[in-house]
Amino acid sequence: MNKVPMTVAGEQRLREELEQLKGVERPKVINAIAEAREHGDLKENAEYHAAREQQGFIEGRIQEIEGKLSTAQVIDVTKLPKTGKVIFGVTVALLNLDTDDEVTYRIVGEDEADIKAGRISVTSPIARALIGKEEGDSVVVNTPRGEVEYEILSVEHL
Known part of the structure; x- marks a missing residue:
């Protein structure tokens, strides 16, 4: 199972x-x-x-x-070593390189996702693009409105 x-x-x-x-x-x-x-x-x-x-x-x-x-x-992400890598459960601060807007998302399970509360599903395109990347990395996410490039500002274990 x-x-x-x-x-x-x-x-x-x-x-x-x-x-x-x-x-x-x-x-x-x-x-x-x-x-x-x-x-x-x-x-x-x-x-x-x-x-x-x-x-x-x-x-x-x-x-x-x-x-x-x-x-x-x-x-429990607070009990995992802080490596600066994006993994399930972390809170990620991102900078949209096109608009200079900052966004913060927590990567959670599918049932917990609530975009208005800043919680995105681990299966979402943005989370899939972020997993495994590190602070300082740039990442390109395919969205319905086209590609968006983000820089990972911080990865927090909250």
Whole structure:
């Protein structure tokens, strides 16, 4: 079975969501189903059907999270030697050589990616171009708008 890289923070977020679903959401929907059953005829009982549908979503998400956690390879980048090389989990400051704009990205697992929060997937074109490079290197990334050249300003293990 393939292990999927995940940051410590990504694993923590999934574990918290799992706890919320199992400890709060699941019991709440079970109570809602029981209450709706007491109202009699289930065929035309909208509350019952909505609660059953919600239960299906909750159980599906619990299974999905448990599956992700079972295949996760949690990588704590703060415990890895700082070599200046771009690896999974590091935070990279880049200088766009065309626009002189600076951007900072953290390279994370696919499920953790959130471009607005500065987290890019390890499988994204920019991360694939950066992996293995070092501080001071220039790297060309193919984007939908054409090639963009970046200089790697810093690689941090945060």
